[in-house]
Amino acid sequence: MSDYQLDDELRDALREVTNVAMGRAADLLARLLDTYVVLPIPVVNLLERSELNMALSSLRSVSSVSAVCQGFVGSRISGEALLIFNDTSFADIAELTSYSGDVTPEIELELLMDIANILIGACLKGLAEQLDLTFSQGQPVLLGQHVNIEDLVRNSSSGWQRALTVEIPYRLEGHSVDCDLLLLFTEDSINVLENKIHYLME
Amino acid sequence: MSIPVLICDDSSFARKQVKRALPPGWEVSVEFAGNGEEGLAAIREGKGEVVFLDLTMPVMDGYQVLETIKAEDLPSVVIVISGDIQPEAVSRVKKMGALEFIKKPVDQAQLTKVLSDFGLYAE
Incomplete structure (x- = not known):
């Protein structure tokens, strides 16, 4: 399995179903x-x-950056979703949600968790619906607040060695809000995803 | 006489989904394009009287295709098929001249209805 290459058909189809799922989340x-x-x-x-x-x-x-991680499992697929924000985003997000007080780390955490719930939930639901899968989601876990990317990657403690990753960099038009939604699927999930996609292509 | 239909999407998976959703028995000749630039080239060759257009594409996106069709008055009717279902995206493409917006994943019943509503297909 270590020399497994991602085939173009799977990559293309995953990109497309993710595109639809992230569109709903957006x-x-x-x-x-x-x-x-x-x-x-x-x-x-x-x-x-x-x-x-x-x-x-x-x-x-x-x-x-600040980041939240949420595991998901079901239909013989498992993985985790990471939502990572550039810390400069929070002032704009607070403004957009009409929050008028000081943007303390507690408020940032609240905004981060709220948006993680919306984006991760909708994205996973969209994927599951299109691929006819059922996921159950774990509790969202704070990976770090005001840390650098390297420390964040080091801290994410789950045991995988290799993963299928889908990166979705969201941006808000006219605002300095940057966030990355990263879906990680374990190596064992790849075959299952492949079968589902072949079935859809038939 | 079959109608020249162009399916413009960067994903081959999506192109196949659209082709499969076309009403059975609709007399068309289907051409594919993988981005906006290829799409416009096909349209200029007369291969896109009806265009099914994705929005998010590399090289040239769907918005730029709509702009060019309008600016050069190219003889195409465009139906946008996109995963970007934000109200803003829908109203933008309609303002830019798209006939209709259909959300992904495309559904045969809805596509057929849109085509008959605009007189492009009759059962």
Whole structure:
């Protein structure tokens, strides 16, 4: 399995179903914040644990981030979703949600958790519906607040060595809000995903 | 006479989904394009009287295709099929001249209804 290559058909199909799922998630966020979410083309990769920071390309140059992680499992697939914010985003998000007080770390945490719930929930639901899967989600866990990307990657303690990664860098039009939603699927999940996608293609 | 239909999407998975959702028995000749630039080239060759257009694509996106079709008055009717279902995206493409917006994943019943509503297909 270690020399497994991601085939183009799987990569293309995953990109497409993710595109639809993240579109639904973005729609919810756009309605919540009354703004337009710029949708990127998702990036699909097969990565070693040591290469995880490479998957976070859009946040590579950012010095301080905050992140939440949420596991999911079901239909013989397991993985985790990471939502990572550039810390400079929170002032704008607070403004968009009409929050008028000081943006303390507690408020930042609340905003982070709220948005994680919306984006991760909608994205996983969208994927599950299209691929005819059922996921149950774990509790969201704070990975770190005001940390750098390297420390964040080191701290995410789950035991995988290699994973199928789908990176979705969201941006809000006209605001300095950057966040990355990263879906990680365990190596064992890849075959199951492949079968589901072949079934859809028939 | 079959109608020249163009399916413009960067994903081959999505292109196949759209092709499969076309009403059976609709007399068309289907052409594919993988981005906006290829799409416009096909349209200029007369291969896209009806265009099913994705929005998020590399090289040239769907918005730019709509702009060019309008600016050059190209003879195409465009139906946008996209995963970007934000109200803003829907109203933007309609303002830019798209006939209709259909959300992904495309559904045969809905696609057929849109085509008959606009007189492009009759059962």
